[in-house]
Amino acid sequence: MRKIKVFAPATVANVACGYDIMGFAVDKPGDEVLAELTNETGVVISKITGDGRKLPLEPEKNTAGVAVQSFLNRIRADKGVRLEINKMMPLGSGLGSSAASAVAAVYAVNELFGKPLSKDELLPFTVEAESVACGSGHADNVAPALYGGFVIIKDYHPLKVISIPAPELYCAVLHPDVIIRTEDARSILRMDVQLKDVVTQCSNVAGLVSGLFLKDYELIRDSLHDVIVVPHRSKLIPGFFKAVEAAREAGALGASISGSGPSIFALCKTSQIAKDSGEAMKGIYQSMDIDCQLYISPINPDGPKIIE
Amino acid sequence: MRKIKVFAPATVANVACGYDIMGFAVDKPGDEVLAELTNETGVVISKITGDGRKLPLEPEKNTAGVAVQSFLNRIRADKGVRLEINKMMPLGSGLGSSAASAVAAVYAVNELFGKPLSKDELLPFTVEAESVACGSGHADNVAPALYGGFVIIKDYHPLKVISIPAPELYCAVLHPDVIIRTEDARSILRMDVQLKDVVTQCSNVAGLVSGLFLKDYELIRDSLHDVIVVPHRSKLIPGFFKAVEAAREAGALGASISGSGPSIFALCKTSQIAKDSGEAMKGIYQSMDIDCQLYISPINPDGPKIIE
Numbered sequence: 001m002r003k004i005k006v007f008a009p010a011t012v013a014n015v016a017c018g019y020d021i022m023g024f025a026v027d028k029p030g031d032e033v034l035a036e037l038t039n040e041t042g043v044v045i046s047k048i049t050g051d052g053r054k055l056p057l058e059p060e061k062n063t064a065g066v067a068v069q070s071f072l073n074r075i076r077a078d079k080g081v082r083l084e085i086n087k088m089m090p091l092g093s094g095l096g097s098s099a100a101s102a103v104a105a106v107y108a109v110n111e112l113f114g115k116p117l118s119k120d121e122l123l124p125f126t127v128e129a130e131s132v133a134c135g136s137g138h139a140d141n142v143a144p145a146l147y148g149g150f151v152i153i154k155d156y157h158p159l160k161v162i163s164i165p166a167p168e169l170y171c172a173v174l175h176p177d178v179i180i181r182t183e184d185a186r187s188i189l190r191m192d193v194q195l196k197d198v199v200t201q202c203s204n205v206a207g208l209v210s211g212l213f214l215k216d217y218e219l220i221r222d223s224l225h226d227v228i229v230v231p232h233r234s235k236l237i238p239g240f241f242k243a244v245e246a247a248r249e250a251g252a253l254g255a256s257i258s259g260s261g262p263s264i265f266a267l268c269k270t271s272q273i274a275k276d277s278g279e280a281m282k283g284i285y286q287s288m289d290i291d292c293q294l295y296i297s298p299i300n301p302d303g304p305k306i307i308e
Numbered sequence: 309m310r311k312i313k314v315f316a317p318a319t320v321a322n323v324a325c326g327y328d329i330m331g332f333a334v335d336k337p338g339d340e341v342l343a344e345l346t347n348e349t350g351v352v353i354s355k356i357t358g359d360g361r362k363l364p365l366e367p368e369k370n371t372a373g374v375a376v377q378s379f380l381n382r383i384r385a386d387k388g389v390r391l392e393i394n395k396m397m398p399l400g401s402g403l404g405s406s407a408a409s410a411v412a413a414v415y416a417v418n419e420l421f422g423k424p425l426s427k428d429e430l431l432p433f434t435v436e437a438e439s440v441a442c443g444s445g446h447a448d449n450v451a452p453a454l455y456g457g458f459v460i461i462k463d464y465h466p467l468k469v470i471s472i473p474a475p476e477l478y479c480a481v482l483h484p485d486v487i488i489r490t491e492d493a494r495s496i497l498r499m500d501v502q503l504k505d506v507v508t509q510c511s512n513v514a515g516l517v518s519g520l521f522l523k524d525y526e527l528i529r530d531s532l533h534d535v536i537v538v539p540h541r542s543k544l545i546p547g548f549f550k551a552v553e554a555a556r557e558a559g560a561l562g563a564s565i566s567g568s569g570p571s572i573f574a575l576c577k578t579s580q581i582a583k584d585s586g587e588a589m590k591g592i593y594q595s596m597d598i599d600c601q602l603y604i605s606p607i608n609p610d611g612p613k614i615i616e
Contacts, residue, residue: 192500213521
């Protein structure tokens with residue numbers, strides 16, 4: 001095999017109460033990467049589509065390029081790789097766009113070389129790549145994009161992630177055309193938190209994790225709240241609380257900011273409720289004359305998929 | 309049946325990272341309550357042993373009395389109850405002494421009246437009773453004492469607790485003869501917490517809950533850390549860090565403050581490791597000339613037990 005095309009999913013990091021420690025993957029949207037073996041060593045990114053020409057072709061500045069170069073160094077490859085990246089989701093949307101490209105690329109290249117490394121071994125390359133895109137090597141998008149499903153980031157030194165089994169769940173992801181820079185989303189956070197809010201947050205984390213294990217939808221519903229980060233970040237997203245309320249009224253278990261925003265996710269028990277919740281959120285933004293994209297899909301259970 | 313004797317277990321609240329939201333029950337120590345039906349309505353506490361005469365016999369000032377009176381009111385009892393309480397653990401030790409008495413008493417009286425109420429219905433009476441003993445109606449001792457095993461306190465309004473399945477675990481509980489008032493243990497806490505510590509705490513909560521569900525002892529080991537409360541409360545317990553280190557060196561998965569202290573618990577994979585960890589902690593206090601009591605037992609899986 002000299003050529004392969006791989007899809008990797010968008011991801012919802014934070015998941016309300018799980019700030020910086022939790023994420024899950026969805027089936028839509030996601031990025032595609034075509035990878036081809038070349039006889040020269042190193043990485044070439046020959047083409048990027050769907051990014052409005054915003055992403056760099058230089059491999060050392062591109063998350064997919066960084067992840068693949070680390071992979072090639074690790075296996076001491078005597079061949080190189082050419083990449084074509086097709087961005088199929090908005091950039092800077094809080095949906096783990098950079099993570100999806102990095103995961104798709106490194107997964108594809110690992111396949112081309114005959115699968116020398118496991119997902120656990122690929123993960124650190126994608127975390128490293130995130131530091132190029134985000135300034136810090138967070139794993140809460142790359143880990144769910146790579147493993148699928150719900151993932152807890154337990155530790156960074158050494159890197160340790162936990163895959164959590166979950167019941168059948170569907171997600172509506174709404175991306176309003178509002179620009180939030182990740183740096184702004186971080187700087188708006190208060191660095192001090194009240195102890196009573198820590199207790200509430202921890203009880204929600206314990207409730208959400210337990211709810212996923214126990215397949216207890218009501219417990220998941222009761223736990224999808226964030227008292228620490230969302231009260232601040234929501235200020236950067238017009239219409240946020242109305243959208244959350246609309247999604248809940250349409251039957252969603254809960255809704256919150258995806259990653260650092262501006263996208264909003266609604267987690268739902270059925271595909272129909274996800275559609276209804278998504279449309280309800282979309283209605284809020286249409287009434288505010290803000291364009292938006294809506295994606296409805298089940299939770300992605302496995303991570304990247306080989307397309308051709 | 310006119311008379312019954314019930315044992316209710318001591319409990320370890322907080323469980324390192326689970327400050328104010330988690331607790332578990334142990335088989336030793338615990339309190340015993342003898343309850344007898346009387347023809348006059350209301351509660352009489354005729355005798356308390358093992359308390360060094362420190363606990364009040366007035367039912368409205370005693371946790372067991374308060375819990376039972378609430379029960380009698382709820383079922384509109386036309387009979388009353390006489391209680392004898394045998395305290396079999398040190399008071400103010402951080403082992404949920406007041407909770408054990410309240411749970412044993414209300415469980416016993418429910419049996420005497422033919423089990424009109426479920427455990428879920430008994431729980432609020434014991435939470436109310438805790439406000440007499442502690443000034444606030446915390447559930448992190450009464451809930452594990454009543455249900456056994458590991459329990460998460462998800463919410464107070466309305467009260468919602470979650471029982472977490474756990475693998476086989478043993479506990480060494482060491483009570484050093486050091487006096488800590490619950491009020492002091494609370495007032496030493498910082499009311500503001502750094503956001504980065506919240507993230508660490510939440511990752512440990514998620515790790516501990518997942519570790520219990522997955523029966524993953526290494527994940528439990530990695531998660532039994534508290535970066536928010538223990539750094540402050542440990543100052544009130546001489547020898548604390550040495551004892552924790554000794555327990556870990558003896559093979560414990562982790563060790564931390566039980567409740568608001570001064571007791572220290574060590575959670576262990578086997579009974580033998582619990583014995584070794586307990587003896588190692590005891591050695592630390594003996595070398596400091598501080599008396600201590602050591603209890604070794606498995607996790608109590610069911611809560612109260614009828615003795616006779």
